[in-house]
Amino acid sequence: xxxxxxxxxxxxxxxxxxxxxxxxxxxxxxxxxxxxxxxxxxxxxxxxxxxxxxxxxxxxxxxxxxxxxxxxxxxxxxxxxxxxxxxxxxxxxxxxxxxxxxxxxxxxxxxxxxxxxxxxxxxxxxxxxxxxxxxxxxxxxxxxxxxxxxxxxxxxxxxxxxxxxxxxxxxxxxxxxxxxxxxxxxxxxxxxxxxxxxxxxxxxxxxxxxxxxxxxxxxxxxxx
Amino acid sequence: xxxxxxxxxxxxxxxxxxxxxxxxxxxxxxxxxxxxxxxxxxxxxxxxxxxxxxxxxxxxxxxxxxxxxxxxxxxxxxxxxxxxxxxxxxxxxxxxxxxxxxxxxxxxxxxxxxxxxxxxxxxxxxxxxxxxxxxxxxxxxxxxxxxxxxxxxxxxxxxxxxxxxxxxxxxxxxxxxxxxxxxxxxxxxxxxxxxxxxxxxxxx
Numbered sequence: 001x002x003x004x005x006x007x008x009x010x011x012x013x014x015x016x017x018x019x020x021x022x023x024x025x026x027x028x029x030x031x032x033x034x035x036x037x038x039x040x041x042x043x044x045x046x047x048x049x050x051x052x053x054x055x056x057x058x059x060x061x062x063x064x065x066x067x068x069x070x071x072x073x074x075x076x077x078x079x080x081x082x083x084x085x086x087x088x089x090x091x092x093x094x095x096x097x098x099x100x101x102x103x104x105x106x107x108x109x110x111x112x113x114x115x116x117x118x119x120x121x122x123x124x125x126x127x128x129x130x131x132x133x134x135x136x137x138x139x140x141x142x143x144x145x146x147x148x149x150x151x152x153x154x155x156x157x158x159x160x161x162x163x164x165x166x167x168x169x170x171x172x173x174x175x176x177x178x179x180x181x182x183x184x185x186x187x188x189x190x191x192x193x194x195x196x197x198x199x200x201x202x203x204x205x206x207x208x209x210x211x212x213x214x215x216x217x218x219x220x221x222x223x224x
Numbered sequence: 225x226x227x228x229x230x231x232x233x234x235x236x237x238x239x240x241x242x243x244x245x246x247x248x249x250x251x252x253x254x255x256x257x258x259x260x261x262x263x264x265x266x267x268x269x270x271x272x273x274x275x276x277x278x279x280x281x282x283x284x285x286x287x288x289x290x291x292x293x294x295x296x297x298x299x300x301x302x303x304x305x306x307x308x309x310x311x312x313x314x315x316x317x318x319x320x321x322x323x324x325x326x327x328x329x330x331x332x333x334x335x336x337x338x339x340x341x342x343x344x345x346x347x348x349x350x351x352x353x354x355x356x357x358x359x360x361x362x363x364x365x366x367x368x369x370x371x372x373x374x375x376x377x378x379x380x381x382x383x384x385x386x387x388x389x390x391x392x393x394x395x396x397x398x399x400x401x402x403x404x405x406x407x408x409x410x411x412x413x414x415x416x417x418x419x420x421x422x423x424x425x426x427x428x
Binding site for chain 2: 004007008011012015017042043044045046047048049050051052053054055056057058059060062063064065066067068071072074075076078079080082083084
């Protein structure tokens with residue numbers, strides 16, 4: 001069998017285009033000429049790699065369809081969950097503006113107000129969760145008395161919960177904590193030294209009891 | 225963001241607007257990759273895979289030096305996920321008692337999906353970039369009609385019969401043309417020994 005006929009036969013077998021007679025012919029050819037086995041294997045590699053990667057290289061030139069508008073929300077949520085609330089990420093520029101204002105001549109009055117605010121600031125810890133997570137089968141999974149040093153806030157809908165998560169810490173807040181049951185994550189946004197904000201994401205405890213302990217421990221550690 | 229470099233810098237900082245811009249730019253590639261012919265998912269299934277692949281870029285962005293790497297990365301992720309999803313669907317169907325010959329179907333699935341799964345799971349962004357260049361060079365060196373024939377065979381997975389009908393040529397001639405074109409690519413691939421060695425190792 002000449003090289004062209006062998007390659008043609010081999011490709012038909014590899015591509016699933018061969019008849020039973022073709023397959024038998026290839027088997028006979030490979031038995032008679034074992035040196036062609038390597039050639040056959042190489043052709044199979046080329047075929048397998050190119051049939052997998054050619055559609056991928058073509059995909060890099062795709063210009064449509066556009067991202068559906070109704071999918072944008074979940075992508076935004078993924079960004080927020082990965083990087084933390086937007087307001088926290090942009091926080092440093094906010095403080096920079098305040099400092100600029102003070103240095104530009106706000107002077108003693110602003111400084112006095114700042115000192116008073118500083119003394120009162122960083123007191124509150126807020127814990128946010130869906131009402132449905134706080135109350136299961138008519139029983140409270142977490143009650144306000146479980147976390148007396150924190151303020152518990154519950155939500156019925158996504159939008160206000162999202163808004164609360166995205167809000168920067170108010171001057172009187174030390175931290176906020178929320179539970180994301182959808183992705184099994186536990187988020188803590190807290191004020192650390194010099195007004196800097198620290199964002200932390202932990203795996204959520206798997207049981208209701210474990211989650212209650214996780215929240216209580218987080219509140220205790222933030223209180224100190 | 226005027227340049228890709230600025231966009232990438234903003235993505236690394238978690239800038240919401242930058243990510244929206246990136247998602248919009250990358251979605252068509254992710255969707256096309258999710259419609260990989262080896263997976264043959266429906267458009268709705270491909271949309272889910274594409275969106276998931278986009279979210280998987282978030283933890284990877286720090287490792288990337290150029291915005292275009294994200295494009296190749298999302299394509300690799302979406303293709304891999306699409307092929308795995310198809311395999312899972314078929315396994316579920318089999319689990320539902322929808323078959324008569326379990327072994328035969330399992331063999332068929334291995335033959336159909338294993339090379340693609342192995343390749344997509346191990347292919348790096350650099351490999352894909354190199355292969356893309358090599359394939360473009362090889363196709364541009366062919367007669368336009370033969371290049372189109374090979375592209376339809378490799379990219380759209382058309383069968384010999386479908387190619388024969390589309391190009392109005394006997395099935396025998398389809399095979400001969402494809403074989404000659406693939407031979408040229410094989411010789412070019414072997415002229416890049418590092419890439420060739422890697423590709424061979426993927427499929428072992």
